[in-house]
Amino acid sequence: MTASTAGFATIRQSDGHDPSGGSAARWGIVAAIAASVGWLLLSGTAVAQESASGFSLRLVGTFRTDNPNAHLAAPVMAGGRLLLLTPFPHRLTALRLGPEGLHPEWRFTPETDRMAEGTACCGLGVRSPAVAGGRAFLNTADGRTIALDAASGTKIWEMRTADRGSGESLASSPLPVGDKVLIGNAGDDFGVRGWLKALDATSGATLWTRYSTGPDEDVGIGPDFAPFYKIARGRDLGAATWPPGAWERGGGSVSGPLMADTGLGLVFHGTGRPAPLNPDQRPGENRWTSGLFARDLATGAARWFYQLAPHDQHGVSGTGPLILADRDWKGRARKLLIHVGLNGHVYVLDRISGELLSAEAFAPVNAFRGGAAASGAIAVAQEKATRVGATTRDVCPAWTGATSSEGAALSAETGLLFIAAARLCMDIEIRPANYIRGTPYLGANVRVKGPPEGGAGELVAWRLDDARPAWTVSEPYPLLGGPLWHPRGFVIYGTLDGWLKALDARDGRLVWQQRLASGVVSAPMLVRGADGAEYVTVLAGRGGAAGPAAGLEADLRDATAARGFGNLLRGLSAEAQPGGTLYLFALP
Amino acid sequence: MSAASSPPLDIDIRHEELDGRLAETWRTRPGFWGALATVDHKVIGRRYIATAFVFLILGGILALAMRWQLARPEGRLVSPDLYNQIFTMHGANMMFLFAVPVMEAMAVYLVPLMLGTRNIAFPRLNAFSYWIYLAGGILLWVSFALNMGPDIGWFGYVPLSGPQFSPGKRADIWAQMITFTEIAALAVAVEIVVTVFKQRAPGMTLDRIPLFVWAMLVTSFLVMLAMPAIMVASTSLILDRLVGTHFYNPAEGGDVLLWQHLFWFFGHPEVYIIFLPATGMISSMLPAFVRRPVFGYLPLVLSMVTIGILSFGLWVHHMFTTGLPRLGESFFTASSMAIAVPAGVQIFCWIATIWDGRPVYRTPFLFILAFFFTFVLGGMTGVMVASVPLDTQVHDTYFVVAHFHYVLIGGAVFPLMAAIYFWYPKMVGRMMSERIGRWVAGLTFVGFNLAFFPMHILGLQGMPRRIYTYQTDVPWSGLNLFVSLSTVILAAGFLLFFIDAVRSARRGEPAGENPWGAPSLEWATTSPPPPYNFARIPVVTGRNPLWDERGDMPVASGLRVDRRELLITSVADAIPEARDSSPRDSIWPFWAAIATSAMLIGSIFSPWAVVWGSIPVAITLVGWFWPKGTPEDDA
């Protein structure tokens, strides 16, 4: 460690390739060189990498997916194999990894419903499969949940869990817990009604379904429900805080991560934004959307709920990263739930009671005023309130969120939370939304843009205890993937313009970077190979929340293209091509 | 002026010879091209007036179509689409192509004569103005004939007239038609101001200017101050529609009420642009029919100036229902009511003039009496609509339709009819029929009041404006039928008027120089006047030159006869300052108007037309101002 620290010092003096520290002009030149190198890499003949410290990840293998969509699903390990789920139309490939690289062992190609391309969320990407008890569980964008034998790839069961015809899809990873598999749906853009389902892990039968809107019975609110804040108490609030019938198509999807605490017997999940984006069409607090639920693992009954944005006007949902941590908080040992909000705040809650302990902004935020921790509810800044038929300008964060659902990693011993941040603002104009089943139910025109001071992305090292950044590293494009923190003291993350970077976890100095074939919208993973060595896998392949703006199909002359990302990403297409490649790096 | 080749001056020439020499210098060349090239203010004025009356007839036919449609509930004469075009055309045509131009046209004809000068200032601009006006009118009417007529109301409120809700080019044609007429009106306004200030007969000090001229002077200033607002508005509308700017798009920071402010900042003075000349006409005609000078010259002038100034302070009373701040609305109530005071001063002065005059009941005087009856009523309803709370009930209803027709027909068209009967002999040389004239006055007066008075009641009964039909469940059918039938009487009156005007041009009794025994200078020359107006420039010693000078009038002389020259006098006291040349006939204003029209019409379709279209405009302007080596063209 000492040696590499010395290496860092030499970087700062000799190297002009540091994008965060260098001037814009220098960065531009480097980008141009790197782009041409990236092209070489695509043809598989050369690798560009830069390191002045001696720290270096060694590329040991690549695997091309031949899929142009958003590669959100980092591969998972199952019995010495890497299971790689490529975007829709899906294929699950089991790769054996070792010092000699990646070798496909078997493939599983589920049946596909091509019509799902029109309705599937998130650039047709689905988060990683989950492995438990020798079985792999995967969600597909066309609404199936499938259980496979993790060793052979034999299908055990397959269930249509989401109704594709209404615009529903699956986007998040399944969560196997005990004899159950929990899944959540996606489709806020189509006005679906969010739910969390428990499937029987053996048969795939639905055990229970808990909705995010509607009467208490549907939501799973019963006598055990004890929210910390009074505002969430009342009868049938999931229907009473909506105009008649609006909750039936009110969004609140469970498209973010699911996090279980088996000790407490709880599962935590966020709920998506209310649908449509037009807040005028859904007066009221729109419970239980844009919030966090704690539910009983066994029954799905709600324990507590914290609403991040009552009557969400800006479309920032509650589906950000969730991290469980047992830490000392203000001198008291507490079981914490850390939620890195898409609304640009790090929320720290007591995960037993649902009490909010802290909520501070890690990204540019002007849509809300502070003070959430005191009152339990965030206040909308009046000058950034949205209005029908008028454009509210420079609202931060953008509705695409200040991070992504795998966008944070916690270093428990140092108390540093690493956040892959999207420092985005938007111009938003509220329009009437028409509900036609199976078609988008949006109700807004949005142009997404970076903050005026530049730097649309940022890697934030957040000090959990005093709720402020320790250091930040600026990036030209929003970070849509996630960071990997390695106990040896570095952080690895990929960028939308195709760089894989390693930083010193203490001060954020760049220690190594490498150009990849495409942008990265997933988190790098640390895996242990069959040989016992540690490897880092990185899945490149643009897309994701940026949708096709980061891919081929969008025409960026339209500022509202690709959920408004078109406006931001003009100029990106020259720098990194879509298409998926899995990289396997050996640690030094 | 070297003594060696001394130019021929009028003092050197015998009177009998002088007319011939001047006529040779000032005449319009015969033939088609000569007619296109003329810059004689009388020829252009006559054309202007005749064209405006043609538009009056066309607009009137549209009015009859609307009345036919509305005579019964659920009328099916025209489709809603066509009805909306018709009422838009009626309003736009009457305001932009008839009322304003006809008043300016009367001024183009009369002002130089009343001031004792030989031509209007900037005569080529005057010719250009007419051609542009004609082109604008043709654009509008040809579009209407091709089912491209504007259907957005003469007020063209955004967003209805904007890019999203008015597909096609209908609204653009309306907006560009405004540009045409405003260019024409601004040109005339500039000419009149300069003519009044610099070309008055010697001795015609400011307090001796005929009241019609005063009215036109104030009007011209109103035109110059008000018209730019509508040109800005209509141009930004075209930009919104064509280029995609966001002047009126609230979603991108524009404001739809901006349009209303701009439009009514023009639109209200517009009413006075029409009405002030009419009051000037009354003041100028009345003395001839009560056989005494007008009472209260100074108060009359001051009240016209006051009206002119106040007219810019009350545009918001067209927007009382838009939800503006209450305090602001109260201010505009006060100012709207206040304008009744100068209007009242005028009425009182005229009554005082009649009081001890000796009324001569000829046709123009009958129209003046009709004016009193209708205009005062219109003024009273004007006071009513100026009240914010009251306006919330009558705004955009037939009450307002009745009100402004009382003001515009009663306050402007009746005086105009009087003026036509009064000055027709001067323009044509023959009298119009007195017998038919009495019928015309009677029919129009009775027909007008029967047709428009019930509209007050209809408005209070809840009938909104601009509806193409109404249903049987509202009790408006009886009055509407009555109104529609009465329109026939009004139309008959106008028909008789036009028949008489055409007939009298050939067969009317010869008029002589001054058939009414009127006091102002235009009656001091032959009817119709020669191309040079006055053989020798009169010298004025009083407000009523033809009454004040019992014998021969004094004249000024010393102008050249071999080129067009007129006398420049000082602004206040009209002391001769210089001889100035007046431009000769030229075909270039006509070409310039064609080129400008092409550019303006093209710019409806492509912004690049402004660029490419300005090339021919530049060429024609070069032709227009090309120095010919003669001093008069260099001037």
Added chain:
Amino acid sequence: MRAVAIAGLAALLAAGCQREERDLRLDPPVTAALDQVAPMANAVGGAPPDVLGALGEPYEGNAYNLSEGKRLYSWFNCKGCHADGGGASGPALLDGWWRYGSDPVSLFVTLRDGRQNGMPAYGDKLTTEQIWQLVGYLRTVGVSSASFAAPSRNDEMQSRPAENRAPASAELGTPPSR
């Protein structure tokens, strides 16, 4: 010069007649005939209904029909997938190069029957006339030379040049806040 100007004006005005007509109601037999497209076997391209020609191609250059198409585009949520032609979960339309053909018949079939990769069928949500209006409008989105009849901007947020400004010929702006 005058002759040219007059001829040009006459041509413009003649075009105006057709461009400005507002045919608000088609007789049911005409509507039924408008539905009779004969697509090729792969549902791309084919013969348009004869009645289109007889009506004078009302969905190509008629400003009213095109603006109605633009209204339907946002009323029926086309925007949600295709944005203002830039695309989102659906492909972009601005480039005028479309997966299932950009000729009227292909478009009509795409809208009415849907397409296999996610384009929903609108045959049960729109009438035949409305589908044709949308077809006409869509064909103004992906062109690089604008027609006079193409719609202008809506009273909405600015996203790209309006259809009458030939959006497909627009330059790509520079990325903001770099």
Added chain:
Amino acid sequence: MRPHPRLAAAALLPLLTGCTGPQSALDPQGPNAASLAWLIWTFTAVCGLVWLLVLLTVGIALWRRRASSGAADEPLRPESATERRKQGVVIGAVVATVLIIATLTLMSFVATRSLTASSGEPLTVRLRGYQWWWEVTYTADSPDRFVTAANEIRVPVGRPVRLELSSGDVIHSFWVPSLAGKQDMIPGRDNVLTFTAERPGSYRAQCAEFCGMQHARMALVVIAMAAPEFESWLDAQRQPAAEPADEEQEAGRQVATGKACAACHTIRGTRAAGTVGPDLTHVGSRQTIAAGTLPTTRGALGAWIADPQTVKPGNKMPMVPLSADELRAVSAYMAGLK
């Protein structure tokens, strides 16, 4: 166009019809309209009197006897003494004018003040104008008790109604002359109109700002009901759509939710949830359809659905091809949505 005897009779009695009618400013049914009507009558009286005085003076000026002096045609030369005397009279008349004007201005100012003041907890109703219909949303303390309807406003008698006016496309203007003066509905702006109905009844209202092709057919009815009746009506409106009463209506529901209707209209309780057209959940309970164009009868519904572009040319509802049976069924279903 056969002449109608009643119309002819009405034409002879224009003044008698002036004061009544479902949409008359002079037939006030609430305090606002009443004070406005009083203002109208006062202004009319004052202005009419002034007008008569002016005309009388003109008449006297014309016909008063004059001392004949000089030749008939010779212009008079005014004497300074009479001119001065007249000057005094004119000045007096101007002063009188100023006083009258000032009084009227003050009256109108006071009336404005009194109109904006209201007492009691108002019922807040959101009214949004579209080409060419009205969306009416009754607010409540809780959003699930909101009711969205169209083209008809029901209000309780005696309770102030606060209308929040907005527009979804172009400028409209809401005007119910029997209850209040008009107020514009302007895109990008929020206007408010407050009024109270004093007597039960139905009062016609109409769009008063030109808003395009069907400006003439953009009316609605304001129905004032006794407060308890109103509350029970509102409760009924909160319910989802009525279940079909028979097989025909059931078939009609299939058509309404399966055909193009559902893409634009909401029928709460069914799959139809379109929002660009009027909410039809309780369309059968409304007095009129198509913004005051036709009475809500099964026959009128059938005619309207069969051919909306002939009934109201240019409106945004297309002619959806339906078979005769489907048309019968769907109009029966709609008429049954009480």
